[in-house]
Amino acid sequence: MESTSSSPTQTTGIGVICRWFAVVGCTIFALEAVMSVVSIIGRATIQVAVPGDYELVGMLSAAGVAMCLPYCEYRHGHVFVDFFTLWASPGLKVFLDRIARVLLALVAFLLAWRCWVGMLEMREYMETSMVLSLPIWYAYIPLAPSFVLLGITALINAFNLQKTTEV
Numbered sequence: 001m002e003s004t005s006s007s008p009t010q011t012t013g014i015g016v017i018c019r020w021f022a023v024v025g026c027t028i029f030a031l032e033a034v035m036s037v038v039s040i041i042g043r044a045t046i047q048v049a050v051p052g053d054y055e056l057v058g059m060l061s062a063a064g065v066a067m068c069l070p071y072c073e074y075r076h077g078h079v080f081v082d083f084f085t086l087w088a089s090p091g092l093k094v095f096l097d098r099i100a101r102v103l104l105a106l107v108a109f110l111l112a113w114r115c116w117v118g119m120l121e122m123r124e125y126m127e128t129s130m131v132l133s134l135p136i137w138y139a140y141i142p143l144a145p146s147f148v149l150l151g152i153t154a155l156i157n158a159f160n161l162q163k164t165t166e167v
Contacts, residue, residue, distance in 0.1 A: 014153055018074040025067030032060045052132035059129070059139035066146035073104070073153045076128060101158035108151035115143040 036057065039050035050056075063123055072078055080100070119140030125135045 014149075014156060015074055018071040018153060021067045021149060022071035024142075025064040026066060028060050028064040028067070030066070032057055052129065052134070055129040055131055055134070059134070059136075062139055063142045063146075066143045068150040069108075069147060070153050073101075073150055073157060076157065078104075085129040098158045101154045105154040105158065108147045108154060112144045112147035112151065115140055115147060119144065 030129060035050055035053060039053040049130040082093075085096060088096070119137045122137035122140060123135070129136060
């Protein structure tokens with residue numbers, strides 16, 4: 001993939017929004033790590049762990065990962081395998097990258113829709129976690145906006161690719 005001096009989405013607010021989502025996602029990971037360390041030390045020393053640490057890690061990890069994905073796309077940071085396109089012309093590589101980004105956007109919008117529907121169903125059925133009795137739908141709140149942002153960013157990047165994909 002190309003390495004551009006200025007990201008194609010810098011002219012819009014998408015880059016700023018992606019960065020803020022990533023900051024929140026990374027903050028979630030940091031808090032999750034601190035909670036895990038406290039729980040492990042507590043379990044090892046005084047036989048008391050953070051109640052519900054496993055369910056919190058599951059809920060928080062989903063949110064953190066989803067919130068970091070748009071920034072990864074914004075920075076063209078997704079892993080891709082170019083083994084099969086080494087022979088391809090720069091124009092063909094751009095074309096294939098555009099197709100991949102449009103497909104990513106479609107999948108992201110599909111995931112956003114299904115996460116939204118899932119969140120509403122979890123809320124309607126009042127499903128809660130086993131240990132802490134936290135409503136499960138709370139974990140879904142950042143997912144749909146994160147996937148919508150990922151889809152928008154992928155579409156913006158798809159149509160702002162430079163003509164060459166050489167590094």
